[in-house]
Amino acid sequence: MAMIECRQLSKTYRKGASIIKPLDSLDLDVEQGSFLALMGPSGSGKTTLLNLIAGIDQPTSGSLTIAGQNIAALSRSKLASWRAKHVGYVFQLYNLVPVLTAYENVELPMLLHPLSRKQRHERVGTALSLVGLADRHDHYPRQLSGGQEQRVAIARAIVTDPQIIVADEPTGDLDKPSAHAVMSLLVRLNQELGKTLIMVTHDAATAEHAGLTLHLDKGQLVEQSVTAAFSGETATTHADEGGDA
Amino acid sequence: MRRLPFDYAARNLGRSPLRLSISVVGSVLVVVLAISAYAFVRGMDRSLVGSGSPNNVILLGAGSEESIERSEISTSVASQVQATIPGLKSQAGQAYVSPEVHAALAVSIEKDAEPIGQAVFRGVTPAAFSVHPQVRMIEGRTPQTGADELLVGQLASARLGLSGDRLAVGQQLWIDDRPFTIVGRFAAPNTVMNAEVWVPLTSIQTLTRREGISCVVLTLGDAEFADVDLFVKSRVDLELAAIMETEYYDQLSAFYQPVKMMVWITALLIGAGGLLGGLNTMYAAFASRIREVGTLQSLGYSRRAIVISFLQESLLAAATGAVLGSLISLALLDGISIRFSMGAFGLLVDAPTIGFGIAIGLLLGVIGSIPPALRCLRLPIAEALKAN
Numbered sequence: 001m002a003m004i005e006c007r008q009l010s011k012t013y014r015k016g017a018s019i020i021k022p023l024d025s026l027d028l029d030v031e032q033g034s035f036l037a038l039m040g041p042s043g044s045g046k047t048t049l050l051n052l053i054a055g056i057d058q059p060t061s062g063s064l065t066i067a068g069q070n071i072a073a074l075s076r077s078k079l080a081s082w083r084a085k086h087v088g089y090v091f092q093l094y095n096l097v098p099v100l101t102a103y104e105n106v107e108l109p110m111l112l113h114p115l116s117r118k119q120r121h122e123r124v125g126t127a128l129s130l131v132g133l134a135d136r137h138d139h140y141p142r143q144l145s146g147g148q149e150q151r152v153a154i155a156r157a158i159v160t161d162p163q164i165i166v167a168d169e170p171t172g173d174l175d176k177p178s179a180h181a182v183m184s185l186l187v188r189l190n191q192e193l194g195k196t197l198i199m200v201t202h203d204a205a206t207a208e209h210a211g212l213t214l215h216l217d218k219g220q221l222v223e224q225s226v227t228a229a230f231s232g233e234t235a236t237t238h239a240d241e242g243g244d245a
Numbered sequence: 246m247r248r249l250p251f252d253y254a255a256r257n258l259g260r261s262p263l264r265l266s267i268s269v270v271g272s273v274l275v276v277v278l279a280i281s282a283y284a285f286v287r288g289m290d291r292s293l294v295g296s297g298s299p300n301n302v303i304l305l306g307a308g309s310e311e312s313i314e315r316s317e318i319s320t321s322v323a324s325q326v327q328a329t330i331p332g333l334k335s336q337a338g339q340a341y342v343s344p345e346v347h348a349a350l351a352v353s354i355e356k357d358a359e360p361i362g363q364a365v366f367r368g369v370t371p372a373a374f375s376v377h378p379q380v381r382m383i384e385g386r387t388p389q390t391g392a393d394e395l396l397v398g399q400l401a402s403a404r405l406g407l408s409g410d411r412l413a414v415g416q417q418l419w420i421d422d423r424p425f426t427i428v429g430r431f432a433a434p435n436t437v438m439n440a441e442v443w444v445p446l447t448s449i450q451t452l453t454r455r456e457g458i459s460c461v462v463l464t465l466g467d468a469e470f471a472d473v474d475l476f477v478k479s480r481v482d483l484e485l486a487a488i489m490e491t492e493y494y495d496q497l498s499a500f501y502q503p504v505k506m507m508v509w510i511t512a513l514l515i516g517a518g519g520l521l522g523g524l525n526t527m528y529a530a531f532a533s534r535i536r537e538v539g540t541l542q543s544l545g546y547s548r549r550a551i552v553i554s555f556l557q558e559s560l561l562a563a564a565t566g567a568v569l570g571s572l573i574s575l576a577l578l579d580g581i582s583i584r585f586s587m588g589a590f591g592l593l594v595d596a597p598t599i600g601f602g603i604a605i606g607l608l609l610g611v612i613g614s615i616p617p618a619l620r621c622l623r624l625p626i627a628e629a630l631k632a633n
Binding site for chain 1: 247249250252253256257259260536537539540541542543544545546547548625626627630
């Protein structure tokens, strides 16, 4: 059974008089431990798909089953609890809370879990060490570079040990060295810790870090490509255009 | 439900010192205003209610129950009451029966000078100190019967708009071109008497060219109000009415209800302005954090947790303002004398008043934060994450 199963997944919303359909009857299976890149032009539905998988948006129709649970049927409050347990989100603009230190930012999602202060302290320390910023724990976001901020954001995304990490243009706001460092980190999370990683990107070079790249257009899957460095099937599409990958 | 750390709310206040200052100053103004209004109403009520003793009955002219100053009764009523009604309170054979003249008279501070204002005068005999136990001498002596001497209450200077020195013992006041020497000062805290000028009964009768008196105040001992009422009804020739002193001042308090309402309405209107200003500030503060709110939700924080955090933030600013406002009110408002037709009273900034001010300040914090917080959370998370 796949880690993520999308069946006839659609999202529509009204904008003025017209109806927009950013995602149109998408079928997709993602195996546990996959690293998936989503590409496509603006408005193709890649961020919508990412947000649906992350549980911060809900589909208009279809089912979205993650680790055996149909999250499309969850209420808003249950979905919030589900997110806290199962998903880590990495944003393009890092989205760190400016009034909290690096340590406190990473600790923030931990406060949603019944852990002691000591347990939180240990796990935050581990996460910051993993991203190479243990010595910056008391720095505020404004005292960090963009690359460092993104690494803190990654530490925040993994500190609760979620099954899935979603990343929306994680290197979109970084210079090349920082982008490389961040991607190396994400690859490590996938390969060494076995995290299922789904990443939206416009950059083909960034997408090459993923095992499989799915191309979307007008809310539908139009193409998929397996990175040469990776072997084995990681995702299966059920869209009309696609076959088994 | 897991809450956001309190530190988050507290530190958010420091994001914009200007915005924080506006919030705190707004809260200070509303709290000072609320305390002023409440201190005014409580001060006036305390002054009027405290003026009446529960065991005192006022005998005054029939038809003048609403104003002692308009009342005119025979001077002999005092002795007739004393002789007829058994069981009145007495000490050393002297019944607690006080014939009094109440009059508002123009006062000058120099001969032939323009009057500086009207003071509330009470013509009394020594019995007045028995029936009005709230009054105690704090300086000097009591006036001699028939002499042009007077006593001034602690707030008489405030009533006349004079400095306290000007009404010190030994100074003179001119009434109808007659000099009266201040021979003593008395205190009658929290009563209208505190702003009065007391003169010997015969002196004020001469001064006002009247033979009668305004009223007789008596203290019930074993006697009951019914006994006094029976006397009034049996002596219709005297054209008297009897009223409990507390009831008389309650009526006066009710008479000033429109004034109190005006004070409240003014405070409410200005407070509403303060609230709108606070709302505007909070809208701006929260609106600038829409993406952050989206991020917190994406981490798993519920909308309620975020609203509570915003509420904490707003309450913290409001509470700071409330405490500052209370301290300012205590320092600047407490005891300030307010003149009114019955004399003067002091603004009462005590624990209930401060409590009221702080409650209003905190209420402002709640009302000022909930609508902006809900508006901030109105956007779907995915939309909020796109916000600039």
